[in-house]
Amino acid sequence: MNAETGDKIRVKAGEHAGKRGVVVTISDRKLEVRLEHSGATVRVGPEQITNYSLAARKAWATEPRRAVGRRKGTKFTDRVSVTLRIDRDLWEQFLTLENAGVIDNRTELINGWLRDLLSGLKGRQS
Numbered sequence: 001m002n003a004e005t006g007d008k009i010r011v012k013a014g015e016h017a018g019k020r021g022v023v024v025t026i027s028d029r030k031l032e033v034r035l036e037h038s039g040a041t042v043r044v045g046p047e048q049i050t051n052y053s054l055a056a057r058k059a060w061a062t063e064p065r066r067a068v069g070r071r072k073g074t075k076f077t078d079r080v081s082v083t084l085r086i087d088r089d090l091w092e093q094f095l096t097l098e099n100a101g102v103i104d105n106r107t108e109l110i111n112g113w114l115r116d117l118l119s120g121l122k123g124r125q126s
Contacts, residue, residue: 003031003046006099007053011035016042022099034101079107 003009007023011033021033021042030043086094097103 002054002057003049003051004053007051009033009049009051009053011042011044011048012050013048014044016044022101036101036104039101 003023003026005023005025008020009023009031010020011017016035019035019037021035023031024034024041025032030045031049032041032043033049034041094103094106098106103109
């Protein structure tokens with residue numbers, strides 16, 4: 001078991017199959033997972049989950065120089081990867097809220113913020 005606290009997972013078996021969540025604690029070869037939408041916590045075995053964070057760690061270890069995102073030809077949406085410089089304390093607050101399940105999808109959240117900000121700025125254009 002290579003799961004770590006904070007890992008993003010999907011439950012693949014049992015009563016909560018198909019639900020996504022975040023690993024809260026690990027004890028006695030069981031993972032305590034906070035489910036994304038309900039906020040409920042459940043205990044599951046490592047064989048009952050797909051660990052997206054572990055997959056990302058393995059990919060990084062095997063191909064650290066590969067470009068971010070999906071390989072060419074596998075896109076389902078038209079997106080670009082962007083690197084931002086964010087103050088450390090602000091980013092840590094963001095991660096705390098994300099790990100607590102308050103932020104479900106960082107991409108959707110940030111896209112929404114940018115859309116709102118840009119539409120406000122558009123009105124100020126001369």
